Amino acid sequence: MLILNLIIVLLLFAGLHIMKRKxxxxxxxxxxxxxxxxxxxxxxQAIYGLGADVIKETVSWLNVVANGYIHLLKLIVTPLILVSIITSILQLKDIRTFRTTGLTIIGILLFTTLIAAGIGAASALGYGLSAVGMPAGDAELGAAQKIETKLQGFQAASIQEQLINIIPTNVFHALTGQGQADTLSVVFLAAVIGLSILHIRQYRPESAEFLQKIVVYGQDIVMEVVEFILRITPYSVLALIAKFIATSNVESIMKLISFVAASYTAILAMFLVHLLLVAIGKYNPLDYIRKAFPVLSFAFTSRTSAGTLPLTTHALEHDFGISKGIANLSASFGISIGQNGCAGVYPAMLAVMIAPTVGIDPFTLPFLLKLVVITAIGSFGIAGVGGGATFAALVVLSTMGLPVGLVGLLIAIEPLIDMGRTALNVSDAMVTALLTQRIIGEADAAEDALGEARAEA
Structure with missing residues (x-):
């Protein structure tokens, strides 16, 4: 039966190849x-039943494509962030322009996360979610113990130390992505290099030009790898979603179906907010959906915002016509700051759900205001890979004084919820790029008009 299953997969892959040739x-x-x-x-699952040996064997072969693809994405993420941010900075006129663009992007990301946290809390309240009396099996209890251990490590470092950890002490170690704040460390490193070259340009332009060429050559190599990744993406989407559906425990999912429903209600509501912001930015929402769909669908199946970065930047530049500088900065910042799904909706819902277990009324205004603000601030530095939502939950729940171990109760449905959260994260980065382009473009136009008026005077 394994041979038959693999033949069917190969036929589906062949269908995708024929579609590409046509x-x-x-x-x-x-x-x-x-x-x-x-x-x-x-x-x-319908033919063999959940947990059947033939399904495990089939999935092990699907993993060659699915997990292999994820590994390839993780391989390219760090160099892509590095060269993208450096080249983005080098395309700006001066350091002042970088400050304007960067602060605009960060401001929009935090603003949308603030809204996402409010929507997440409202959805949890609307569905009447509560962790009181929720049963926990062996898997859930094991997950809770791991989360408690993870929190101890997190709490061992003060806020000041966590900020210091963003600054890498070893360039090569930072580029391996093994540090506690690896994504932000690479962003910091790229910003320092880019701004340094920008400053050198003012007093030694020939050196700055040489350094810029080196960065551009590096970006050419990285983008060639990205193009290859794009070509094999449809095959990986098929393998990833097939693996998820074939191995999902429907009974476990049904136990917490209310949380799933509340989660996707909040995710869809926040996505509507994104469309509203797109419309406010004078873009067509339907056109946004059409162009963003390939990227969001991959984010949905892969469950990694960072892994979707190559597709995000490609779509922003080639489909939406966003300038390379804004596209790269928005996409890169979006995987470590904000994250409407993982760092906005999810922690807020958990806080509302867990609060009654310690005698806190989640309907009180002070609790909700504190929750929304803490969630937005705590969204800084959330890694855009699987597990980022758990870390965001640790930050918010521990700051709110709530028991974090109860997060383990949701382990059975974590993959299902994470799919929608990740797609929302990526949508946030794309919407941020669109709005930033509009804001910066209008500001530049106003500045040009003012300059012309002064010249005429």
């Missing part, structure tokens, strides 16, 4: 891979 659009191929994977995974 120049079927990337979005349609992603959509085909998504639905083909759902049907294939559901078929495996």
């Amino acid at each position: 120049e079927v659009s990337f979005g349609k191929r992603i959509l085909f891979g998504l639905f083909a994977g759902i049907l294939y995974g559901a078929g495996l």
